[in-house]
Amino acid sequence: MIKVGIVGGTGYTGVELLRLLAAHPGAELTAITSRKEDGLPVADMFPSLRGRVNLAFSAPDKVDLKQCDVVFFATPHGVAMAQAPELLAAGVKVIDLAADFRLKDQATFEQWYKIPHTCPELLEEAVYGLPELNRDAVKGARLIANPGCYPTTMQLGFYPLLKHKLVDAGSLIADSKSGVSGAGRKAEIGTLFSEASDNFKAYGVSGHRHTPETVAQLQRFTDQKVSLVFTPHLVPMIRGMHSTMYARLSKQVSNDELQELFENEYRGSAFVDVMPFGSHPETRSTRGSNMLRLALHRPGNGDMVVILAVQDNLVKGASGQAVQCMNLMFGLDETTGLTQLALLP
Amino acid sequence: MIKVGIVGGTGYTGVELLRLLAAHPGAELTAITSRKEDGLPVADMFPSLRGRVNLAFSAPDKVDLKQCDVVFFATPHGVAMAQAPELLAAGVKVIDLAADFRLKDQATFEQWYKIPHTCPELLEEAVYGLPELNRDAVKGARLIANPGCYPTTMQLGFYPLLKHKLVDAGSLIADSKSGVSGAGRKAEIGTLFSEASDNFKAYGVSGHRHTPETVAQLQRFTDQKVSLVFTPHLVPMIRGMHSTMYARLSKQVSNDELQELFENEYRGSAFVDVMPFGSHPETRSTRGSNMLRLALHRPGNGDMVVILAVQDNLVKGASGQAVQCMNLMFGLDETTGLTQLALLP
C-alpha cells in the first residue's frame, strides 16, 4: 500500500483527494495536515466521510510526512515549494496541486503569481502531470506539477491540431466556463450563493495565470509561435468545466479526417473520450468522474474548427488527475481507484 | 454473477440502477427494455455511461427476461404487476421500484393509485424492501416492493420511538422536502428548470400516496393507532431528501437515552448513520451514496422530539435500496457495490 500524506486537506481539492483515496485499493491515508484544524476529525468537517475516514487533521509540526511514500499538496500557491526539497531529499515523492512547479520559467512564475520562487532549482526537474501528453515523464517523476484545471481542457483540445500542423497556432481562442468550486473553499463574498447563483459573468478577461501555463505547454508541440486568447467565466454550478475552443484551419482537411485524428491520438487514453463529430458534451456527464469528453464541430463547414471539452474541474481538473499521476509514479494501472461513473442526474 | 434485467431504464431510477450495477462486482447487466427506445445504445441516452455500459435498449418482446436471475422494474406504477407473475413462475426474482406491491390492502392501493390491481394474490407474499426493519424477510423474498423515498426516511426516523413506546403515535408530523429528480424524467412543465429553480413550494398537502404506505408500515411496531400528517415540498436541487419529523413524548426520557436508543437500533445497519445529538445533517452528505443520516433534537428541552433524516432520494430512496435488497436476496454482503462515498461538494 502506498502511504499517502496530504498537506492542506480543508479545501475542495483536499476533500476530493480524500474521497478518491479513501476508496483507492492501493493507497492508505496516513496523515493530513492543517495548522488551523489541528485535532479535528476530518469527518467532522466533511460528514460525507463519516465512518470511512478516521483520520484527524494534525498541525504540520506534529506529523512526520517523511514517513509517507507520497505527499499531495492541496494548498495555496507557495506552500509546496517551501516543503518539497526536504521531502524529496528524504525520498518522498511530491505532487503539487497548486502552481508552484507548473511554469519552467521562474520570472514568468513570479510575474503572474506575485511571490518569489524559493526553490527554482527544482523547476527543471518537475514533471508537468498531464499523463495523456506526458505519460513517460510522469512515470519516472519524483516531483509532479499537477496542471491547472483550464489548461487541462485547452491542451487536450488543441494538441492534436497543433501536432499535425493543421491550424494557425497564432490565433487560438479558448472561451472557458467553470463551476464555482474552482474558486476554492474560501470565505469570500464573490462566491456566496446569493452572488454566484442565477448569474453568469466573465472574469480575468484581460489576463489570467492559466494563459502562460497553457501557451508554454502547447509550444512544445509546434514550431509556430503559439498565441492564445483565453476568457474564463463563472457558471452557477458546483462542479464542471467547459472549454469552447476556436482554431483556424491552415490546411484542407475533411471532418472525417479531423475526427480520426483525435480518435487516434487518444485511443490509448482511458480518460479522454472523443465523442462523435458534432456532439455537444455536457459537464454533468463527467460529474464526479475522471473523464474528459471532447467533440469537434465545423460551423457552416468553414475554416474554423470548434472543439468542445468538458471535465469535472475537481477530478480530471485537479485531484483525479493527481491520483492518476500517483498511479503511474508507483507502477499501478493508470485507472486504479478512478473508475467512478459520473453522477447523472 | 447475478444476471440482471431492467425494465424501463430511461428514467432516473433506471439510470441510477445502471450506474450502480455497472460497477457492482457481483452483478452482470444482461438486458434492459424500453418500448420507445428499442435499439438505442444506453450510452447514447446517458453519455455518462459511455465506455462502461455497452447494452442497447430492447423492445420488451425482443428479449427474454426469464433468462435473468433478477429483474428490476424502474417503471411507472402498474407495469410490474403485469409481468411479475410470469417471471416469478419462471424462477426469476422481481424487485419493483414502483408502488405495485407496497400496500398489502388492495382497496387502499386502488383508492390512492387509481388503477385496478391485476395480481392481488401476490400482495401477501411481496416483501417490503426496507432491510433495516425487515432484513430477514428480504433475504428470503422472491418479490420485493421497494419502499417509497419519503417513507424510507419516515420509517427509519419514527421506528425507534414507536417500538419503545416513547411517543404519542396519534400525532406524528413529517415535514419532508425532496429534490426535483423525485418527480422523474418526464416532460412536464412543473419541473422545468425555469419553474422549479429559485423556488420552493409544498405539494399534495391535503393528501399524498406515501401517507398510507408509511402508516401501514409504522403500525407494525405499535399497538397505538398511528396517525400521521405528512407534508411534502419541492426543493430546487437535483438529488436529496430531508424529512423533519415531530413526535410528542409520552414518557420521561433524557436526551442521552434517546440518542442511545437510536444508536442501538441502527448499530448493525451499515447504511444508517446516527449523528451526534443536536446535529444538522445535510442532504449533500449523502449525494450519490446509499447512506441515510439521522439526528435528534429537543427544542427548548420540551416534550417534542424533532428527528432530522437525510438521504439521496435516488439511492437509499430508490435504486440503492433496491440493490441492497438484491444483495440480501442473493446471499451477498449487504453493502456489495454500494460503498460509494458521497460527492461533496
Add this chain to the structure above:
Amino acid sequence: MIKVGIVGGTGYTGVELLRLLAAHPGAELTAITSRKEDGLPVADMFPSLRGRVNLAFSAPDKVDLKQCDVVFFATPHGVAMAQAPELLAAGVKVIDLAADFRLKDQATFEQWYKIPHTCPELLEEAVYGLPELNRDAVKGARLIANPGCYPTTMQLGFYPLLKHKLVDAGSLIADSKSGVSGAGRKAEIGTLFSEASDNFKAYGVSGHRHTPETVAQLQRFTDQKVSLVFTPHLVPMIRGMHSTMYARLSKQVSNDELQELFENEYRGSAFVDVMPFGSHPETRSTRGSNMLRLALHRPGNGDMVVILAVQDNLVKGASGQAVQCMNLMFGLDETTGLTQLALLP
C-alpha cells in the same frame, strides 16, 4: 419628498432598500453610510443601480443624518440602539431592520443576542412594524422595530386562528424554509455557492432567536399560553421564504369557515393574499414583490390545520416591510412605491 438616510447599505437588506427607494415617488435618498466603503459610489458596488443611484457611501462621521426625515438601519444587531436616541431627539424617525427593538423584554433580548442593550428606555416606545397587525401604532411611531423575516410569516399565519380561539396555542409548530440571502452578505464558508447549492439542511433546530420574538407577539392575541416549536431550514435559492405551519383545532369548524375567517381578517391588507383553500403558494410568486401569500389545508379532514405562507424574505420579510412602515409613518398610502409585480419566471 421624505429625506431618507440609510445606515449600512452594503448588505442585502441595504441594496434592497436602495432598489425600492430609488423608485419611490415620495422619497429621496440623501445619505448612505458605510465605514468601510467611504467614498465608493453605491453603483460601483451594485452595478444594477448604475445610472439610477448617484450617491456614494460616506463614513458615518462625514454625514449629518439629523438632516434626514427618516433613517433606516440595515446593520448588524446593536448598531441602531447606539444611534437611535440622538436621532430621535433631533426629530428624525428611525426604522431598525435588525433586532434591537423587537423584544420588549431586555433580559430576553440580552439572552438571545448576547449583547447588552444600551437604550432599554426605548424598548417600550418602539413599535413592532408589522402593519397588518399593528397599523395604527405604526402610523404614530417614531421608532420602528422591523420584524424578523420568519416571524412575519408565522404571525400572519397563526394570528387569525389564535384571535378566534380555534386552535391549541400550546402546540404550534412552524417548519420554515428560507433562501440563502437571509444569511446576509457576509464572507462565510457556510453560505458559499459550493456549500449551499444542491443541498438542503435545517439549522438552529434546538433554539432560534425568532422563536421568542414570535411567541411574544402572538401572545398578544390569546389568553392561552403560546408554545411554539420553530424549525428553520436553508433552501438553495436566493430569495424566498416558506413557512409550513401546524395548529391543532380545539373547536369544530368547517373548511369554509376557516377560509372565510382568513379572508375577512386580511381583506384590508393589500400585501396579504389569501389564496383559495387547498392552494400551494410558491415562493417565486412573490419574488421581488412585497406580497405575502397564504393558503390553508386540512389533511385527511382531521383536526390539524396546515397553513402555508410565502414571501420574499428581502421584501415583505425585510426592506419592503420597512418601506411600508415608512409610508404609514409619513401619511402616504401604504402601497406607495411597493407595487412591483413578482418576477416570474
Add this chain to the structure above:
Amino acid sequence: MIKVGIVGGTGYTGVELLRLLAAHPGAELTAITSRKEDGLPVADMFPSLRGRVNLAFSAPDKVDLKQCDVVFFATPHGVAMAQAPELLAAGVKVIDLAADFRLKDQATFEQWYKIPHTCPELLEEAVYGLPELNRDAVKGARLIANPGCYPTTMQLGFYPLLKHKLVDAGSLIADSKSGVSGAGRKAEIGTLFSEASDNFKAYGVSGHRHTPETVAQLQRFTDQKVSLVFTPHLVPMIRGMHSTMYARLSKQVSNDELQELFENEYRGSAFVDVMPFGSHPETRSTRGSNMLRLALHRPGNGDMVVILAVQDNLVKGASGQAVQCMNLMFGLDETTGLTQLALLP
C-alpha cells in the same frame, strides 16, 4: 391609453409582457388569447399576477383583436404571419416576438425555419425592432419584427466596430450563453430542472438560426463581407444572457479610443450601459430590467478586442424590447413603463 392585445400569453415572453404592461402607465391590457386555456383567468396560471391582472384567456375566435391598437404575438414561429395581414388592414399595429419577419429574404427564412412563409409581401415593410440601431424606422412602423435575444447582444456589441471599420468583419466570433428560460415554457426533457441544473453545455454549434439574422443586420453597417461563428450555450440560471464577442482589429486604435467610440454611439440610448473599460458585467445586474450592459477588453494588449454584453433575455432580449418598440410607435417616451431596476441579489 393604448389598447393592447396579446396572442399566446402562456409562455415566458407572454407572462413577461403581462408583468410589464400591467404596470405600464400608457397601456391597457384588453385581450389575451390562448386556444388551450380559454376561460382560465390569467392569474390562475401565473399567481404572481393575482390582484393585478384580471383578464382571462380567450379562445382566438371569441375575441376581436381588431379593436386593439396594437397586438403582440408571443407565439411560436408561424402564427404572426397568419394573422398580421388582417390586423394591419384593420389599422392595428403588430409586434411579433417570434421570427416571422426578422429575415428579409424569404428563402433564407424557409431554409432555417422549415415552414413556408405565408405573407412574403410584408417582409420588406416589416421593421427590425432594435431601436438603438433603427429608432426612426421603429417610430414609423406598422409591423415590427422583434429581434432574437442573442442577435440583440451581438449587434449592439459588434456595431460600433463595424461602423467605424476597425475590425475584420470576416472573422467575427460570438460565444454566447443563455439562461434556460430562453428555451420557452414547453414540456421537454432537455430543460427539466434535473437535466439543466448543475450542468453546462453548448448546443446548435454547427448552425443556429440566429446566425443568418445577425449577419444580415450587421451587413447593413459595413461593405466588407460579414462572417460570424456563433456558439450558443445553456447556463443553469433562469434569466440572463451573456455574449463574449471576439473581433480582430484591422487598424491601430487605443483602448481609450475604443471606449470613447462605444460611449459616443450609445450616449442617447437609455438601455445600453457602456461600463468602464475592463469591466466584467454580470447578468444579474440586468435581471428583470430592460438594460443591456457592455464592456470592452483587450487581452494582453494584442489585436483582439473582446466585447462582453449582458441582458435579461426575457426583457431587453424579448418582451421589454417589444414594449420599447411600442412606446416609440405610439409617440411615448422610449423608457415609459421600462424603468424597473434589476433584482439583485
